[in-house]
Amino acid sequence: MVTDKPKLETFMQSDKAGSQTVLPGDRPSLNKRIFWKLMPLLILVYTISFLDRTNIALAKHSMSVDLGLSAATYGLGAGLFFLSYASLEIPSNLLLHRVGARFWITRIMITWGVLSSAMAFVQGETSFYVLRLLLGAAEAGLFPGVILYLTYWFDRKDCARATGFFLLGVCISSVIGGPIGGALLELDGKFGLRGWQWLFFLEGLPAILLAFVVWKKLPDRPSAAPWLSSEEAVGLEDRLSQREHQAAHSFKDCLRDRQVWLAIFVYFCHQITIYAVIFFLPGIIGASGHFSPFLIGVLSAAPWLAASIGAATLPGLAKTSGQSRVLLVVGFLIMAFGLVVAVYSPPALALLAMCVSALMFFGVQSVLFSFPSSRLSGTALAGGLGLLNSCGVLGGFVGPTVMGIVEQTTGKAINGLLLMAGALVFAAVCAIRLRHGSERKYPVAVDDTSTFAPAAER
Structure with missing residues (x-):
């Protein structure tokens, strides 16, 4: 891990002396500077990640025809990504905690970019299965790793807000x-390549190129940030050090x-709904029979625009533990x-209702991650976030599977939304019982709304 030695030495001397760090008073300004130095790059990383993750849906038809893949083969191959992704979330996050975010996120991006481009050269079932498994393994740990990094x-409070922006x-x-x-699919036939081959090959390249930007621009921690003064770096490192001494530290504590x-x-209830909407929304809109394929694509984007508004605004409302819980339940x-x-309304009103629902998608998700983060630190936090996300990713199997069964049984995919709504109501009831670390019987007396106060809540 590369660090700024003068800043780190200053921090170590302060820690040995056991004295309180003298901190600058303009903490909102420092938060804003950190935000603009880190978040644009991290948001871009996640945008490219999801482009590479979902391009398999766009390539489905032409790829299946060219390679002779059955619907069952395609479905299994698409799902294998989530299998390897979920199974390696915890070890990947533990490695990030050990070797540093800059190195590990760079490694993730290079390997997933190479493997995503390599999907252009799939020859049949076996190579399709192998590359999808490897792609999931390569990308495992990115989301929980960034959430860990933000802590x-x-x-x-500010971590929840930053997470909301990351989910943009x-x-x-x-x-x-x-x-x-x-x-990219329109490039079909250029230089002897099919459209789906151009799609995979070209969409994998930005991840590889951006990886070098991450390596150059993303500091491992405050002591390595050249745009922080020594005083600011010491304050942030001191807060992190106090957190690690006050919260559950081993992975066993997490379990x-x-x-x-x-x-x-x-979170699992939340994710089965998200994935169900991702996979079935275009079909639900198209089932009305009133829209062209192009218009279906445009209308399908509307809920995600609403979700972006919620992600950018709602986490900032959760300033206290009680407000966080209320936001979760109401959300x-x-x-x-x-x-x-959406189930019982005509198409226009149904789409509006879906937008209202989507408004809460990522605001709720951002605040939810603050609960385990307030109770854990170090290895426990790294493993806990990995465990949380790996279990959530399993919603990528359960949500669409349930929706498919309901569609096959009733003839209407939209009926599955009622089951998803029931799961969300149950999640709201369970969320009432969630507690931040500061709400334990003997809390540490700290101000967790301060940038430099110990962020761990015991």
Whole structure:
């Protein structure tokens, strides 16, 4: 791990002396500077990640025809990504905590970019399965790794806000992915390559190129940031050091914490709904029979625009533990209400209801991650975030599977939204029981709204 030696030495001397660091008073200004130095790059990384993750849907038809892949083969290959991705989330995050975010995120991006481009050279079932498994393994740990990385810089409240902005990458890729993918598919026949081959090959290259920007621009931690003064770096490092001494530190502590498992269950309910909407929304809109394929694509982007607004604004409302819990409960109920209205309404009103529901998607997700983050640190936090996200990713299997069964049984995919709404109501009830670390019986007396106060809540 490369660090700024003068800053690190200053921090170590301060720590040995056992004295409180003298900190600058303009903490909002420092937060803003950190935000603009880190978040644009991280948002771009996640945008490219989701473009590469979802391009398999755009390539489905032409790729299946050219390679003779059956629907079952395609479905299994698409799902294998999530299998390897989920199984390696925890070890990947533990390695990031050990070797540093800059190196590990760079490694993730290079390997996933190379493998995504290599999808252009799939020859049949076996190579399709192998590359999808390898692609999931390569990308594993990116999301929980970034969430862990943000805890090095922000306190609980600001970390939730930063997470919301990071999730804008999903919204951006959902809006621009269709037009970009469609344009690349139009290259069909150029230089003897099929359109789907151009799609995979060219969409993998930005990840490789951006990896070198990450290596050059992303500091491992505050002590390595050239745009922080020594005083600012010491303050942030001191906050991080105090957190690591006050919160559960070993992975075993994470596994024994019932609150962590409760957060995992709530997050799983959230994710099965998200993935169900991702895979079935275009079909639900198209089932009305009133829209052209192009208009279906445009209308499908509307909920993701709403989701981006929620991601950028809602986490900032959760300034206290109680407000975080209220936002979760109300958010889940609004999501459920929107899905129910969408089932029983005409197309225009149904789409509006889906937008209202989507408004809460990533605001809720950002705040939810603050609960385990407030109770864990070090290895426990790295492993806990990996465990939380790996269980959530399993929603990529369960949500679409349930929707498919309902569609096959009833003849209407939209009926599956009622089951998703029920899961969200149950998640809202469970969220009432969630507690931040500061709400334990004997909390550490710290101000967790301060940038430089210990962010760990015991």
